[in-house]
Amino acid sequence: MQNSLMSTYNSPLKSKGMIAWVLSFLLFAFYLLIYFTNIPDSWANFVGLESKWNLYGVLYTISIVAGGLFFINTHGNSRYQKFRTFTLIFFQIIFAFSIPEIMGLFESKGFNFAKFWPLGIDLFNPKYIFEYPLLIIVYTFIGSLIVAPILTLLYGKRWYCSWVCGCGGLAETAGDPFRQLSSKSVKAWKFEQISIHTVLLLAILSTSLVIINWGLHFENSAGEWVTNYATFDLIASKIQGTYQFLVVAMLSGVLGVGLYPLMGSRVWCRFFCPMAALLGLIQKFGRFRITVKDEMCISCGNCSTYCEMGIDVRAYAQTNQDFKRASCVGCGMCAHVCPRGVLRLENKWDFRDTSDKEKRKVFDF
Amino acid sequence: MHYVIIGNGVAGINAANSLRNYDDEAKITIISYETEHHFSRTALMYVLCGQLSEQCVEPFERDHYEKMGFKRINDKVSKLDPDANKLTLESGKTVQFDKLLIACGSLPAMYGWPGSELDGVGNFVTWQDLQWLKEKAKTAKKAVVVGGGLIGIETVEVLLLAGIEVTFLVREDFYWPVALNETEGTIIAEHIRHHKVNLRLKTEFAEILGKDGKVIGVKTGDGETINCELVVICVGVRPQTDWLKDSGVALDERGGIIADDNLQTNYDNIFTAGDCAAVMWFNNVRRPEQLWYTGRDQGRIVASNLIGMKKIYKRGTFYNSAKFFDIEYTTAGLVNFKLDGEKNFFSHEEGTYYTVRITYLADNTVVGFNMLGRRWDHRVLVNWVDEKRQLEWVLKHLHEALYDEEFMPTFTLNQKVS
Numbered sequence: 145m146q147n148s149l150m151s152t153y154n155s156p157l158k159s160k161g162m163i164a165w166v167l168s169f170l171l172f173a174f175y176l177l178i179y180f181t182n183i184p185d186s187w188a189n190f191v192g193l194e195s196k197w198n199l200y201g202v203l204y205t206i207s208i209v210a211g212g213l214f215f216i217n218t219h220g221n222s223r224y225q226k227f228r229t230f231t232l233i234f235f236q237i238i239f240a241f242s243i244p245e246i247m248g249l250f251e252s253k254g255f256n257f258a259k260f261w262p263l264g265i266d267l268f269n270p271k272y273i274f275e276y277p278l279l280i281i282v283y284t285f286i287g288s289l290i291v292a293p294i295l296t297l298l299y300g301k302r303w304y305c306s307w308v309c310g311c312g313g314l315a316e317t318a319g320d321p322f323r324q325l326s327s328k329s330v331k332a333w334k335f336e337q338i339s340i341h342t343v344l345l346l347a348i349l350s351t352s353l354v355i356i357n358w359g360l361h362f363e364n365s366a367g368e369w370v371t372n373y374a375t376f377d378l379i380a381s382k383i384q385g386t387y388q389f390l391v392v393a394m395l396s397g398v399l400g401v402g403l404y405p406l407m408g409s410r411v412w413c414r415f416f417c418p419m420a421a422l423l424g425l426i427q428k429f430g431r432f433r434i435t436v437k438d439e440m441c442i443s444c445g446n447c448s449t450y451c452e453m454g455i456d457v458r459a460y461a462q463t464n465q466d467f468k469r470a471s472c473v474g475c476g477m478c479a480h481v482c483p484r485g486v487l488r489l490e491n492k493w494d495f496r497d498t499s500d501k502e503k504r505k506v507f508d509f
Numbered sequence: 510m511h512y513v514i515i516g517n518g519v520a521g522i523n524a525a526n527s528l529r530n531y532d533d534e535a536k537i538t539i540i541s542y543e544t545e546h547h548f549s550r551t552a553l554m555y556v557l558c559g560q561l562s563e564q565c566v567e568p569f570e571r572d573h574y575e576k577m578g579f580k581r582i583n584d585k586v587s588k589l590d591p592d593a594n595k596l597t598l599e600s601g602k603t604v605q606f607d608k609l610l611i612a613c614g615s616l617p618a619m620y621g622w623p624g625s626e627l628d629g630v631g632n633f634v635t636w637q638d639l640q641w642l643k644e645k646a647k648t649a650k651k652a653v654v655v656g657g658g659l660i661g662i663e664t665v666e667v668l669l670l671a672g673i674e675v676t677f678l679v680r681e682d683f684y685w686p687v688a689l690n691e692t693e694g695t696i697i698a699e700h701i702r703h704h705k706v707n708l709r710l711k712t713e714f715a716e717i718l719g720k721d722g723k724v725i726g727v728k729t730g731d732g733e734t735i736n737c738e739l740v741v742i743c744v745g746v747r748p749q750t751d752w753l754k755d756s757g758v759a760l761d762e763r764g765g766i767i768a769d770d771n772l773q774t775n776y777d778n779i780f781t782a783g784d785c786a787a788v789m790w791f792n793n794v795r796r797p798e799q800l801w802y803t804g805r806d807q808g809r810i811v812a813s814n815l816i817g818m819k820k821i822y823k824r825g826t827f828y829n830s831a832k833f834f835d836i837e838y839t840t841a842g843l844v845n846f847k848l849d850g851e852k853n854f855f856s857h858e859e860g861t862y863y864t865v866r867i868t869y870l871a872d873n874t875v876v877g878f879n880m881l882g883r884r885w886d887h888r889v890l891v892n893w894v895d896e897k898r899q900l901e902w903v904l905k906h907l908h909e910a911l912y913d914e915e916f917m918p919t920f921t922l923n924q925k926v927s
Contacts, residue, residue, distance in 0.1 A: 150670050154559035221835075223916035329570065437912065438888055439802045440830055443519070443568040444552035449561055458568060462805075479914055483832045485839070485884035488912055 149450070149481065157405070158321050164405035172402035179393045201241055204314065208236045211317030224476045224489070228306055232313040240310050255280055258308050261288040262347040263419035265387060269351070270358040293426050299491055300432025301423035302474025309419075311396065311412055315452065316475060319401075319409025323477065326408035326454035333454065336414055336471065340421040343391055347418035350387040353380040391416065410452045414471055424470030431491040432474060438464045440486045447478035447487060461486050466496050510535050512815055513596065513604060515586050516612035517541030518550065519801060520783025522569075523808030524610055524815070529577050531816050537578065538604065540596070542585040544636045546571060551801050553639050554663040557646070558670045586613075589756040591776045608778045608815050611758070611766060612808065615746035615784040615799055622742075624717025629724030630740045633664045642741065646671040649739040653677075653727050655714045656743035657684055659831050662697075664741050665706055666834055676707040676735050678714050678727075688831075688840060692855065693881055696862060697833050704834055748785040748797050761787045765797040770821045772811040780815055782807035791824045792846075800829065826894050828887040836862045841890035842877030844868045851876070854900060856922040858882075863920060865907070869900045883920060884912040 152158050157167070178184050184196035193199050212233045219225040235258045244254025255276060259267065266272040267284050274281065295303045305312045315323075326332075357380035361371045371377050400412030413420050434457070441464075447457035453471045457478045460467045479487040512528055514521045517539050525537050548566045555561040564571075574581050582604070588597035589609075596604040617632035619625055629645065632638050646668060654665050657679030668675050683694030684701070701708045713730025717740055726736040748764040759767045759775045765787030772780050772788070783804040787795050803824070813820040828841040850871035857864045863882035869875045874897045878890045889910035893903055908919055 149560045150558045152559055153562045153565075159562070222914055224914045227916055437886060439806065440828075440887060442551035442801045443549040443566075444555060445549060445561055445565040445568065446552075446555065449565045462568060476914065483837075484830045485837050485912060488884075489915060 152324055155321075158324070160325065160406060168402055168405045171404065172398060175398040175402055179397055204310070205236055205241045207318040208310075208313045209233055209317075211314075211320060215317055215320050219477075219480065222476070222480050225480060228302075228476070229316065231307045232316055235308045236310055236313050239308075252277075256310075257283070258310065260284070260292050260304075260419065262344070262351065262422060263309070263311075263417065265347055265351065265392065265418075269354050269384075271354075292423065296423045296426040297430040298432075300430060300472070300474045300489075301420065301427045302432065302472075302476075302489075304423060305413060305420060305473035306475045311400070311417065312410075312473060314401070315404075315409035315413060319404050319452075322404045322409045323452035324408070324449050325406065326410060326414065326452050328448050328451070328454050328456045336454070339415045340417065340424075340471075343395070343416045344418040344421035346387055346391065350383050354384055356380070391418075408452055408454070410454075410473070413473065414453050420471070420473070427472070428468055428470055430468075431493050433466055433468045433490060433492075433495060434460070434472065434478070435466045435488045435490050435496075436461050436464055437484075437486045437488075440484050442484055444483060446481040446483065450477045450481050452477070457487065468495070511605065511607045512537045512610065513606035513608070514539045514610045514612060515541070515596075516610075516614055516783065516785075517543065517547050517581075518612060518614045518783060518804065519547075520612035520614075520786075520804040520808035520811075521610070522547040523805050524612060524782060524812045525579055526577065527809045527812030528815060529579075531812065531818075535816075536580070538580040538582060538606075539574070540582045540584060540586055540598070540604070542583060542599075545581070545583065546573075548636065550634070553633065553636075554667045556639060557633075557643055557667045587752055589753060589758065591757050591779060594778070606778075609780070610811060610815060611753075611774070611779065611781045611785060612783040612804075612811075613749050613785050615797070616749045617742065618745045618747045619742060620744070622714065622716055624719050624724070624727075625742075627717055627719040627724045627740075628722050629719075629738055630717055630742065632742055633660055634746060645739050646673060649673050649737075651676070651737040652739035652741065653735055653737045654741045654743060655727075656745070657681055657710075658687070658743060658745065659685075661743035662701070662833050664743055665701070666704075668739075668741070669704060669706065673739070674707070676709060676737065677701065678712045678729070679708065679710050680713055682711055684708075684710070686845070688829075688838070688845065689879070690845070690853070690866065692857070693864060693866065693879065696857075696864065696881060697836065700834055700836055700862065746784065746799055748787075750785055761796065763787065763796060767795070768822075770823075771814045771819055772807060772822050773814060780811050782811040788822060789824060791827045792843075798824075826891045828891050830887065836881055837884055839880045839885040839887055839890070840878060841887050842868070842875075842894035844877035844879040846877075848876065854904070854924065856920075856924060858921060858923070865920065865922065867900060867903060873900045874898070875900055875903045883917075884914070886910050886912040 157163050178196055178200055184199060188196050188199035212229045216226055216229050239258035240256050244256055247254045253275060261267040273284060306316055357377055360373050361369055364370050395416040396412045403411045441461040443458055443462045445458050447461060451457050452475060453473060455469050455472060474489055476489050479489055512535055514525055521539060525539055528535060528537055546567045547569060549568055552561060552566040556563055556566055584598040584600050586596050587599050594606050617634045631641050633642055651674045652668050653676045654661055655678045665675050665677050683691050684698045685694060698708055715728045715730050717724060718726045718728060724738055724740055726734050727740055728734050750760055750764045750766060753760060761767050766774055766781040766785050768781050768786045768788050772782055772786065774781055784797055784799045786807060787797050789795050790798060807822060810820050810822045826842055831838045851868055854867040861882060866879040867875055868877040875893060877894060
């Protein structure tokens with residue numbers, strides 16, 4: 145038994161009680177203010193920070209560090225949990241927070257080295273990325289297109305989603321008390337498959353248009369950056385703007401965090417994140433899988449309950465099926481909370497295909 | 510063809526699922542009085558302490574019965590007439606069947622101790638027990654748990670979490686001699702005491718004391734009185750077959766329904782599976798085997814026999830797992846059978862709860878494993894027992910059976926042979 149989990153369903157905060165609704169409302173309000181008003185700038189100035197984004201960065205980092213330490217205190221008896229929580233805290237403090245700040249001190253534009261395309265949709269926007277030194281440009285392209293896919297083939301998308309990523313970082317630390325709220329229904333799974341791949345397509349579309357549009361621009365004799373395709377320019381920037389508003393602000397920020405207390409901490413990662421979608425597709429061809437010990441599952445439901453991605457792990461465990469799921473971020477909690485040690489996260493090329501077509505009919509896979 | 514299944518537990522529901530796989534058209538009826546939906550009995554402790562909700566322990570979605578086309582009858586069967594293929598329910602209704610599966614499970618064993626009828630005495634086996642204990646745990650300050658098995662220790666654990674002072678009465682000389690040897694039992698006992706449980710070994714339980722119909726304490730075999738408001742008796746389970754006594758279905762002396770190799774009873778169209786079925790064990794004794802995975806396995810196999818496929822239920826090498834507070838336990842093969850000339854390789858990693866015990870015979874053939882603390886792959890261990898591996902070979906390959914989480918340092922063996 146995990147001591148920290150014992151009271152999950154006795155706690156109104158963790159089981160959609162009144163207080164959870166209030167917290168959700170406050171998070172929504174906070175994110176709407178941050179994204180769409182300048183009011184938080186005055187709060188930032190009040191505590192001696194330059195802008196609302198600095199304030200947001202500080203609060204975000206504090207949440208990950210505090211939540212992470214709390215998490216380690218309760219689940220640190222597992223070395224894997226300890227390891228990945230430390231890496232999350234490390235990447236947040238050093239990569240997401242300190243390095244950009246330090247770069248700012250040297251009068252250069254801050255850059256988050258822990259972010260890759262398509263999570264950072266602007267990273268493939270020539271107008272944005274070409275303002276950086278060549279080394280950063282190369283880092284971004286090689287990181288996004290070569291290193292990230294290879295690491296995913298070798299270790300699963302967990303190397304990013306639950307060891308490095310800032311969104312995942314907040315979910316795994318401050319958001320951990322809400323992991324059990326993710327829906328395990330087949331309906332939610334079907335919705336997830338449609339929504340997340342739609343966002344991925346939008347990300348690819350938006351990026352392609354932006355790149356093509358950039359290619360259609362040139363510097364005229366007066367030194368202005370112009371294009372002969374004004375309509376295309378308009379459409380491209382409209383789509384880019386829509387993506388920024390809808391996906392980046394609304395889905396990853398407002399909904400993603402605002403719904404923590406009601407729908408779990410991975411709403412963004414599970415339903416909308418284009419990076420998670422892309423790495424998830426690659427993960428299906430990779431080494432990483434969850435292995436099930438035959439006939440040892442007691443169907444208790446701890447694995448499914450504490451899966452933040454809403455995977456019905458028990459459905460696989462009780463039918464002796466090793467499995468790879470695109471959405472699995474490899475947080476390892478299913479294995480950690482299993483009272484019979486049935487599950488294990490493994491990186492092995494040979495995959496024991498235990499899926500049984502007959503059983504599939506029953507369990508609606 | 511109308512298949513009727515009595516029991517909505519792991520054997521019953523798995524039989525129904527498999528039946529549906531074999532036959533899309535079959536009429537399948539499940540009769541049970543315990544709960545509307547199938548739930549995992551093994552997870553009751555997690556619901557009591559709030560680690561899981563009531564719905565979390567349902568292995569299938571709520572629309573499972575509808576989706577699979579199972580008819581559910583919420584009632585208790587009171588009578589079986591095998592010659593007329595008829596069941597009589599407590600409500601007075603009758604149900605006709607073509608083929609019947611009795612998978613009605615077991616009930617907590619009670620041995621008629623004086624005071625058993627008092628308010629505040631109960632068990633922790635059924636859904637109704639869960640509701641009862643949930644209610645009692647709100648007010649009780651002191652509790653006594655009787656019986657040193659797995660349900661006993663799980664009950665102790667959740668009562669502690671509810672803030673109740675628990676006395677744990679165990680009749681045996683050390684904890685759980687069925688599964689553990691004295692050293693292992695002592696490690697677990699220390700762990701239990703470490704959690705501030707008043708563990709009383711070698712203590713018989715004599716009677717429950719009451720006042721105004723309510724529990725006020727228990728009396729031990731030595732005449733000592735322990736005050737408490739709550740007594741949970743966890744001394745095992747027995748087949749729930751009292752209603753079958755005069756039906757003509759053959760029962761064994763324990764009340765188990767005698768099942769042949771096809772899990773068929775003494776009637777051609779009546780089968781049995783799960784806790785209530787007396788099946789052939791790995792050591793060729795026929796008796797009920799009250800394990801989760803055997804119930805599931807029997808449920809799946811009996812389905813093929815219900816449709817007439819004649820599949821044999823064959824119990825392979827024994828294995829099991831459990832968890833005592835934080836200590837995980839894996840076993841495979843024959844470890845506590847005191848076989849002729851058996852020896853034990855035993856290793857205990859210092860400063861941990863990690864132990865390895867390998868039982869082997871005079872010719873160094875390994876026959877069983879008993880492991881505490883770490884996670885082990887029972888499939889590998891069972892294979893080694895089946896392959897009659899030598900001790901030396903097993904020790905050399907032992908790391909292959911390790912199933913720990915990533916980043917766990919591997920084990921070190923410090924040999925001690927007894």
